[in-house]
Amino acid sequence: MLNLTIDGRQYSVSEGTTILKAARLNGIDIPTLCWLEGVNEIGSCRLCVVEAEGCDKLLTACNTPVQEGMVITTMSDRIAKARRTALELLLSNHNQDCFSCASNGVCELQKLCNDYGVERTALSGTRAQMPKALKADHPFLAYRSELCIHCQRCVSTCEKVSGRKSISLRRSGPLAIIDTPFGKDWELRNCESCGNCAEACPTGALYKKAGKSFRDWEVKKIRTTCPHCAVGCQLNLLVKNGRIVAAEGVDGPSNGRRLCVKGRFGSFNFVTSGERLTDPLIKDRATGTFRKASWDEALSLVAEKFSGIKAEYGGDALAGFACSRSTNEDIYMLQKMVRTVFGTNNTDNCARV
Numbered sequence: 001m002l003n004l005t006i007d008g009r010q011y012s013v014s015e016g017t018t019i020l021k022a023a024r025l026n027g028i029d030i031p032t033l034c035w036l037e038g039v040n041e042i043g044s045c046r047l048c049v050v051e052a053e054g055c056d057k058l059l060t061a062c063n064t065p066v067q068e069g070m071v072i073t074t075m076s077d078r079i080a081k082a083r084r085t086a087l088e089l090l091l092s093n094h095n096q097d098c099f100s101c102a103s104n105g106v107c108e109l110q111k112l113c114n115d116y117g118v119e120r121t122a123l124s125g126t127r128a129q130m131p132k133a134l135k136a137d138h139p140f141l142a143y144r145s146e147l148c149i150h151c152q153r154c155v156s157t158c159e160k161v162s163g164r165k166s167i168s169l170r171r172s173g174p175l176a177i178i179d180t181p182f183g184k185d186w187e188l189r190n191c192e193s194c195g196n197c198a199e200a201c202p203t204g205a206l207y208k209k210a211g212k213s214f215r216d217w218e219v220k221k222i223r224t225t226c227p228h229c230a231v232g233c234q235l236n237l238l239v240k241n242g243r244i245v246a247a248e249g250v251d252g253p254s255n256g257r258r259l260c261v262k263g264r265f266g267s268f269n270f271v272t273s274g275e276r277l278t279d280p281l282i283k284d285r286a287t288g289t290f291r292k293a294s295w296d297e298a299l300s301l302v303a304e305k306f307s308g309i310k311a312e313y314g315g316d317a318l319a320g321f322a323c324s325r326s327t328n329e330d331i332y333m334l335q336k337m338v339r340t341v342f343g344t345n346n347t348d349n350c351a352r353v
């Protein structure tokens, strides 16, 4: 263990702990923007700067490991000034058109500017002179270059969380650009449309298109389990005026905030689809067409057919194959019925295929 002092109080942390982690573990807030724990720890935004006794320079708390006996100050006039300057530099390349931004109200840059009283900047960044680029050909995701602060959270998330490396930071002439795969050739890129990059973006630069239809304070968030496979990812369904408008990952044991394309973008549209079956349908063998039936009629017909097969050929002529989208409870009930009613052990689940 290493001992250190933060804002006049003494703490012990294990070796290798960063100053940021040591502070947050002990309930002390240090602001960050580019930092994402275990994913993006590049120390580029300089919002997390702190003072260390005996050190002339401010240190970035997110990637500086604690050393024995360190005396850290997390807020002073000098630190506040440095953080305001960092924010002004970010704003110098950032279009403050908040009304049209998908992240208005939940933008981390907006919040920090508010916290530090930064409303505008007299500085004009090099990228602010460049033409705005909108990449919006992807069905679910879009990128607005003029809102991007080059924090690289999306780059690291795509590489380390989603395992795709579809987003990169590359040079274009004298400038660095964030190259996202949401333009015309999006289908040829390596993107699997999981949207984890948009979830990681602290501004509205890389956003989910569905997010344009609501503001965070307009939606009710309902925690549930993704219905699309047996992984059991945890998500919030965002509901506005009684309709599900989006899904967001929450920190569940099997997903740790991540979702795949099905959980993030396939969890809600079908709920109100006009193509949903709302009644049982029975096929007329003669005409090959379906007609609506009551549940009683449909279930009686199925029971009669199964009973007939069992009576003629025995229970082993039947099998029950459960859908991996069903809940554990439903799958349990199916195998129970197969074993006890059909009288066979012919039962399985398509998740094992």
Ligand code: SF4
Pocket (backbone or CB within 6 Å): 141, 157, 158, 159, 162, 164, 165, 166, 167, 181, 190, 191, 192, 193, 194, 195, 196, 197, 198
């Ligand atoms: S949607 Fe997923 S795979 Fe595509 S760029 Fe974003 S993180 Fe990478």
Ligand code: SF4
Pocket (backbone or CB within 6 Å): 147, 148, 149, 150, 151, 152, 153, 154, 155, 178, 200, 201, 202, 203, 205, 206
């Ligand atoms: S798109 Fe968002 S996450 Fe990616 S570099 Fe720009 S601001 Fe950061």
Ligand code: SF4
Pocket (backbone or CB within 6 Å): 226, 227, 228, 229, 230, 231, 232, 233, 255, 258, 259, 260, 261, 262, 263, 264
């Ligand atoms: S988000 Fe994807 S991996 Fe997770 S449960 Fe849903 S379908 Fe499965």
